[in-house]
Amino acid sequence: MSQTAEKYFFNDYLWHAVAAVMVTTAIAAIFLLAPTEETMGIAQRIVYIHVSVAWMGLAAFVLMAITSGMYLFRRDLAWDHWSRAALEIGWLCCSLTLATGSLWAHAAWNIWWTWDPRLTTAFVLWAMYSAALVLRGGVEDPHRRARMGAIVAIIGMLDVPLVIMATRWFRGIHPKSPQMEPTMRVVLLMSVVCFTLFFTMLLLLRRSQLRSADMLEDLQAQAEA
Amino acid sequence: MTDPRIAIEVRRVTKRFGRRLVLDEIDLEVAAGESIVLTGSNGAGKTTLLRTMAALIRPNSGDILWFGEKTSGQHESRRLIGMVAHENRLYPHLTLRENLIFAARMCDVVHPRHCADSLLETVGLLAHGDRTPPVLSKGMRQRLSLARALIHDPPILLLDEPFEGLDAEAEQWLTGLLQDLRRQGRTLCFVLHDEAKTRLLADRVLHLHQGRLLQVAADQTAVAHAA
Amino acid sequence: MTGRNTINHHPPEYQNRCCGRSPTPRLRPKVSHSPGDLRSDVSAGSGDPRRTGVSQSQYQKFYWMVSKDLLSECRSLRVWPAMLLLGVVVAMMFAMQTDLPPQQLRQIVGGLLWLTIFFAGTLALDRSFAAEREDGCWEGLLSYPVSPTCVYLAKLTVNVVALAALECVLIPLFAILTDLPLLAHPGPIITVALLGNLGIAAVGTLLSAVASTGKQSSYLLPLLVLPMVIPLVLGAAEATRLAVEHDFGPSWWRWVELLGAFAIVFVTAGIALFEFAVEE
Structure with a gap:
């Protein structure tokens, strides 16, 4: 790779622009390209966004648990920046999942909420994300905060399979793999890819922001000393 | 210092609390049988250094070695250390005797009851053995705290301001006891403020300033410079 | 305060029974104490059950x-x-x-x-x-x-x-x-x-x-x-x-x-x- 190409390839702004364009395209595709569904009408378009953020919410949880494990193993705050960025983005995505899911459920089932396995799992994830956020907010020492957050993240990750098992045995009405028109499929795939890229950019941005904040505080502490 | 080996070795230890650098690459060797005193103003990191030497705090970087062996992850070797901390570490709902017996059992002492009674006698609290710590005076609790630290006969003793809260008579008694312990060849590390006591008890005085060991003095005159 | 006298009055047999784990005579005034020896005793695992893995x-x-x-x-x-x-x-x-x-x-x-x-x-x-x-x-x-x-x-x-x-x-x-x-x-x-x-x-x-x-x-x-x-x-x-x-x-x-x-x-x-x- 030539030096100019490298410069552009690793340019954050370039990727941010790409993510912005892609997410705009995805939204445009959802409303203009995808056909309106027969029974549910326009409300069905929520699904494209819902699936994207739901997947991101789960992926961020896994990322948080893995980076937390790495932190406990290496004791390097760089891993904690990943973990914390994943926590915040994951919480955002999980909240969006619950909100969009609820809207969709109102249109489809005429109820806002039900104790379907996936809904319950999403709620439990959201509750764990929230608890971890509150816990981190109360600890000042960065290493201690990282350690506490890591323990909660790892227990949470161990808990997820049990939650899925328990809720699946409990009851279930969530659509598993609905039949879709080819155009719908394409739009869904596109939306998932675009939103994933968008939230990944957001996560990377937050991570580098956390790292900069950390460095800044270090410098301030040094200057004071 | 008949034994050439190093009781405690502090190797480039750094500890931060939040952003604050409390210990800044401290290097320190305490020979077996030596008695050192750490001095320094409030917040200089004396207590933190002592607690790090007791392996109660995990440093951000660097190692602590007891008799040449790393302390990290070594729960068994904790019996080499006895510590008198700021807080008395006594369970408020157990009697003095029970507190000592519990400590003895935790430290694998063979005859916990016997040992507890003997130590109660040593610190002059045998008559109060069945009372609980909250009803005692601060000085009595401090004496019990010392008994608790000595219960497993540790070769290394770490004392964080052991004279705090003692009256004149008890101070004199404790000075005598500590001098005896020193004469037995135990390794002692103190945090002290009192210059006279420092002169009595120290082989070496170390002055801690902003997380660094500024002065390492072989004799007590250094205290005057440090102050 | 009688403590200072008492410490020198422990009968020798007590000193061995009380802390049988350690070869160090407790609170004995004479310096026969050698922490180095204690250390090697503790780490050498001289048949001591406490040193053998998950001990009793x-x-x-x-x-x-x-x-x-x-x-x-x-x-x-x-x-x-x-x-x-x-x-x-x-x-x-x-x-x-x-x-x-x-x-x-x-x-x-x-x-x-x-x-x-x-x-x-x-x-x-x-x-x-x-x-x-x-x-x-x-x-x-x-x-x-x-x-x-x-x-x-x-x-x-x-x-x-x-x-x-x-x-x-x-x-x-x-x-x-x-x-x-x-x-x-x-x-x-x-x-x-x-x-x-x-x-x-x-x-x-x-x-x-x-x-x-x-x-x-x-x-x-x-x-x-x-x-x-x-x-x-x-x-x-x-x-x-x-x-x-x-x-x-x-x-x-x-x-x-x-x-x-x-x-x-x-x-x-x-x-x-x-x-x-x-x-x-």
Whole structure:
């Protein structure tokens, strides 16, 4: 790779622009390209966004648990920046999942909420994300905060399979793999890819922001000393 | 210092609390049988250094070695250390005797009851053995705290301001006891403020300033410079 | 103060008996003491059972830690009365709000019972480390030659016992209030209760250690623990409901297996992670 190409390839702004364009395209595709569904009408378009953020919410949880494990193993705050960025983005995505899911459920089932396995799992994830956020907010020492957050993240990750098992045995009405028109499929795939890229950019941005904040505080502490 | 080996070795230890650098690459060797005193103003990191030497705090970087062996992850070797901390570490709902017996059992002492009674006698609290710590005076609790630290006969003793809260008579008694312990060849590390006591008890005085060991003095005159 | 005289008056035989582990004569004025020798004795493992892996003394220490906590609680009565009282009050409130025919009550009694146990039990979970932190006892405990695993298991056991005491009150109380045959099959109910206790205590003990290092321990703990124990509360509630309905078929076993899996996973996780939770 030539030096100019490298410069552009690793340019954050370039990727941010790409993510912005892609997410705009995805939204445009959802409303203009995808056909309106027969029974549910326009409300069905929520699904494209819902699936994207739901997947991101789960992926961020896994990322948080893995980076937390790495932190406990290496004791390097760089891993904690990943973990914390994943926590915040994951919480955002999980909240969006619950909100969009609820809207969709109102249109489809005429109820806002039900104790379907996936809904319950999403709620439990959201509750764990929230608890971890509150816990981190109360600890000042960065290493201690990282350690506490890591323990909660790892227990949470161990808990997820049990939650899925328990809720699946409990009851279930969530659509598993609905039949879709080819155009719908394409739009869904596109939306998932675009939103994933968008939230990944957001996560990377937050991570580098956390790292900069950390460095800044270090410098301030040094200057004071 | 008949034994050439190093009781405690502090190797480039750094500890931060939040952003604050409390210990800044401290290097320190305490020979077996030596008695050192750490001095320094409030917040200089004396207590933190002592607690790090007791392996109660995990440093951000660097190692602590007891008799040449790393302390990290070594729960068994904790019996080499006895510590008198700021807080008395006594369970408020157990009697003095029970507190000592519990400590003895935790430290694998063979005859916990016997040992507890003997130590109660040593610190002059045998008559109060069945009372609980909250009803005692601060000085009595401090004496019990010392008994608790000595219960497993540790070769290394770490004392964080052991004279705090003692009256004149008890101070004199404790000075005598500590001098005896020193004469037995135990390794002692103190945090002290009192210059006279420092002169009595120290082989070496170390002055801690902003997380660094500024002065390492072989004799007590250094205290005057440090102050 | 006679202390200074006494220390030189120990009979020699005491010195050897008292601390037989160490070759160092205790408090003997003459310097025959050589810490280097002590060190090599300790590390060489000279037939000392304490040096051979998981030694017996770790079990003994576990036992003494559990009895210390139970004795302290029996004397101070600081946590258990409050916990039992909260359990009773919450149970009464639930019963008041769900004054339904038995057929409907049957469906929800398991859930109500386990939520009550959880909320009241949180008091005990929270105090298990908060009490140690007073007067620096916690640091004292960490400075003894005891493995963190041993400390964790001791605290876990105390919490399991506390929750069991709570259930001894709450299950009969629910049976009386709802007039349902909760005690008709003691075996299955006790199995569910024990597995449930183990699960809640395993997560709760670990997270209580996590929360107690922060400044906002008591209100944070339920928030941390409840999402984690949702599968357990769900499983225990369903298993209790099936037990009330005399249905001990495969679905009952499935829930019991879930409770067992939960307990195994989180006791293991607790043992693995406790060390990180308690370090300074």
